[in-house]
Amino acid sequence: MNIxxxxxxxxxxxxxxxPFEILEQKNAILVYAPLEGVRGFYQYFQxxxxxxxxxxLPKSEKTFVCAHELGxxxxxxxxxxxxxxxxxLFNTNKFENEANTFAAELLIPDELVYDHPGMTSKQIARLxxxxxxxxxxxTIEGGNTYGNEI
Numbered sequence: 001m002n003i004x005x006x007x008x009x010x011x012x013x014x015x016x017x018x019p020f021e022i023l024e025q026k027n028a029i030l031v032y033a034p035l036e037g038v039r040g041f042y043q044y045f046q047x048x049x050x051x052x053x054x055x056x057l058p059k060s061e062k063t064f065v066c067a068h069e070l071g072x073x074x075x076x077x078x079x080x081x082x083x084x085x086x087x088x089l090f091n092t093n094k095f096e097n098e099a100n101t102f103a104a105e106l107l108i109p110d111e112l113v114y115d116h117p118g119m120t121s122k123q124i125a126r127l128x129x130x131x132x133x134x135x136x137x138x139t140i141e142g143g144n145t146y147g148n149e150i
């Protein structure tokens with residue numbers, strides 16, 4: 001199953017696109033802390049899923065970081081490792097790209113794009129409250145990356 005289909009399944013199962021609500025339903029632990037040099041990270045420790053988020057981030061960034069780290073929880077939990085999201089929003093690491101794709105698919109529903117035909121990727125991202133970079137990880141029905149054939 002690809003990431004897009006996994007996100008659809010998760011949204012259906014949990015009845016929400018809100019990453020904080022999904023975390024709560026999964027009984028995962030969410031910790032806000034003053035992090036230095038990272039915006040957040042996911043840890044699997046003693047059979048507990050723990051997501052740490054920098055308490056100093058703006059709300060929209062906290063939401064993105066939560067969705068990104070939730071991506072690690074769903075996609076990479078068997079790796080049993082600590083993943084860090086550096087201050088540079090998008091890393092080239094495969095796991096980081098997959099977590100960014102998970103976040104984009106969770107936070108930017110296709111309907112948002114379809115309901116606003118003619119908007120640029122930057123406009124769609126801003127409408128949703130995120131940086132334009134999120135749209136580089138978003139695909140639309142049919143597997144097209146946003147902006148290629150919309």
